[in-house]
Each structure stands twice: as structure tokens, then as C-alpha cells.
Amino acid sequence: MGGMHGFGAVVRVGSERAYDEAWEGRVFAISALIGSQRLGSGSGRALREQMPPDEYLRASYYERWLWSSERRLERKGTIGVGEVDRRLARLRDGEPVPRRTDPEFAVRAVAAERELEPLAPAGPTRFAIGTRVRVRRMRPDSHTRCPRYARGVTGVVEAVRGNDAFPDIGPYQGPSEPVYAVAFESADLFGPSEERPWTVMIDLFESYLEDT
Amino acid sequence: MSEDPALRAAALEALLVEEGVLSTDAIDAVVEHYERELGPQHGARVVARAWADPAYRERLLADGTAAVQELGIGGVELNTLVAVENTPGVHNLVVCTLCSCYPWPLLGLPPKWYKEPAYRARAVAEPRAVLREFGVELAADTRIRVWDSTSEVRYLVVPRRPDGSDGATEDELAALVTRDSMVGTGVL
Secondary structure (H helix, E strand, O other), X not given: OOOOXXXXXXXXXXXXXXXXXXXXXXXXXXXXXXXXXXXXXXOHHHHHOOOOHHXXXXXXXXXXXXXXXXXXXXXXXXXXXXXXXXXXXXXXXXXXXXXXXXXXXXXXXHHHOOOOOOOEOOOOOOOOOOOEEEEOOOOOOOOOOOOHHHOOOEEEEEEEEEEEEOOOOOOOOOOEEEEEEEEEXXXXXXXXXXXXXXXXXXXXXXXXXXXX | OOOOHHHHHHHHHHHHHHOOOOOHHHHHHHHHHHXXXXXXXXXXXXXXXXXXXXXXXXXXXXXXXXHHHHOOOOOOOXXXXXXXXXEOOEEEEEEOOOOOOOOHHHHOOOXXXXXXXXXXXXXXXXXXXXXXXXXXXXXXXXXXXXEEOOOOEEEEEEOOOOOOOOOOOHHHHHHHOOHHHHHXXXXX
């Protein structure tokens, strides 16, 4: 969304909290469990971008997570399409939400949230630190981690972060390749501004970059 | 989407619990972990240690992931950490324009403004105007560096140590550090 306008003020009443309602926290936890317990298929982040754009912008943050959780579970076959709707109708008829405890599983569930998967050490790199690079012009029709506002713009490689799976394939299942921290001048990205020039640092996969 | 997301979320939970895929207490435990156990108090410990111990500061700036692991901090959304330090001439600001990437184990779950379109759109394109909304007015010659979290790398801002904090203990220093100062939308 970098550089889009018309969204108004950042700081609003109530915007300090992560969420307000208990269901939002539970949707977050269910989504985390879908990932750690491998109950779903596909990346929640990539799937959320497949919401119809008008729905995406109208939905609240955790409504998007709820939507992507259902899609991940359906893709894996953990739930069937339409099952949530049918369960919803039973709740409307006054059936309670069932409770079941499994203390050992609860301990494992939290332990999974403490696991790390660092980027792999950097392998051979095409661009050396200090090199000027241009972000390729592209129009991907699915998930990408190359922000639109940087495409076609030239910056300078400041660091190599390591190697990671190319996110545009799979998503997150492409070949491992270097990730660069690239420095851009504000005027190159956004043109003249009333503000003093600033720097925007963007982490970019090697496939997003080309020689100048 | 749904006219009543709370009810739809309950329906999904009911389905998963009924089918034996998830348990109620596992969901409770994960909610609890993120609401209570994680939070900016962990990031504050890291910053306080960096202020108090120059060797730790060096390690943090060289390899953030390893340095926070020394303090027992790590987990999902903190696979690789880069710490960036504010100086008299440089102010760092962190955003995720593509979604809502944020170092959960250090700061907890992000506030709503971090995840909403206004911040995601504006932080890269008019950072001083955004900072002003947070009550932050930087010196004219301060260079702002905005970090867009587009990869799996997560960022932590090490704010400038407040004047008059000489002689403070690490715990006292940690108490001075705010969440916003570690995102870059606040100064101390």
C-alpha cells in the first residue's frame, strides 16, 4: 500500500490496542495453530490478497484472518466448503460452542510459537554491497514481496540479509536466493516533497533486481 | 464479509473443536501467550541492555537474532532480527507496506494503526507528517530512514537513551522504553 493516499489519519481513538474483541484474539490463535499444526494449506498472507479488493478494504484486520483461515483449512480438506455456514446456523439456533480440553496439546501449541526459522546464510550474490541496482518493472498476478512503489526505481545495495525461498513461486516455495537491503532516495520513489529528503530501506529478493 | 464475524469465528472454533482438530485450551493458551507473555517489555529489556553494556550493543547491531536469543527471546515472526540505532543525525521508522510484519516476540502483537492502510501507505511517502501525528517533531537536519519489512527480516529500533538517565539500573532503563520508540513512531 506504500504511497497510496486517501486513508486519512494514522492515530485514531482506540487504535493503540492490538484488538478489542475476544473473537479477534481467538481467530489469531486459530490461525497460528493452523500453521504450527499443519492443518491448512497455503500461506495466509498470500491468500488474504486473494480477497476481492472491495471486500479486503472493507473487512477489518481479523476478518481477513478469519477468511484466510477458512480457505487454508478447506484447501487441506480439514473442513469442507460450506461447513462453517452450517455450523453458524446451529449456533444461531442457540447451540453452545463445544468445549474440549487437552492440556498436553495446549503446552505443545505454545511451544510451537517459540520456534525460529532464521534465514539461511548468504550464498553467492550477483550484486555487491554498494552497487546501484534497479527494481524490475513487473506486474505479478499473484503474491509478491516486491512493493509496487519501488518498481523501476534505482537504489543502492547496503547489505545482504541471507538466503530465503523466493516468495512469488508457491508462494514461499521458490528456489533459495539472496535477499538484499536496498536504500532508496525518497525523491526517486515519490518525486519532490515538502519534507526534507529521507531514505527508504527495502528488503528485496535478487530476482526483483537488475543492473542499471 | 460476514455480517457477524464474532459468530462466524465461534462457528469455526466449534467445528474444529468438535472434529477433534483443536482443543479449547490450546486456543486459550495461544491467546494467553500473545496477550500476556509477549509484549514490549521484552524489547525494552534488549534496549536497556544495549544502553548499559557497550559490548552487548555491538553484538545486537551486528547480529540481532543471536543477541536477543542471549536474553531468551525468539519465536514466530522473529526469525531474523536486524536492530537499527537512532543517533543524533538519524531516526529510524519501521513499517510493513505489504501486510503487517512486526517482531511479535519483542513487542507483542502490533497495534491497530500499524496494520491499517493509513500507516502502511503513508509511512514511506510522508514520514514526517506521520511522525507529527504521533507528536514527534524531529530536528530539520535529522535523516529519516524508513524500513519497509518486505522480507522475513524483522526490525527493532534502538531509541536514543534519554538525557539524565546516567546511573539508572537496567530495570530502571527498561521502564523508560516505550513500544512506539522501538517502532520509531516515538522518541524518549
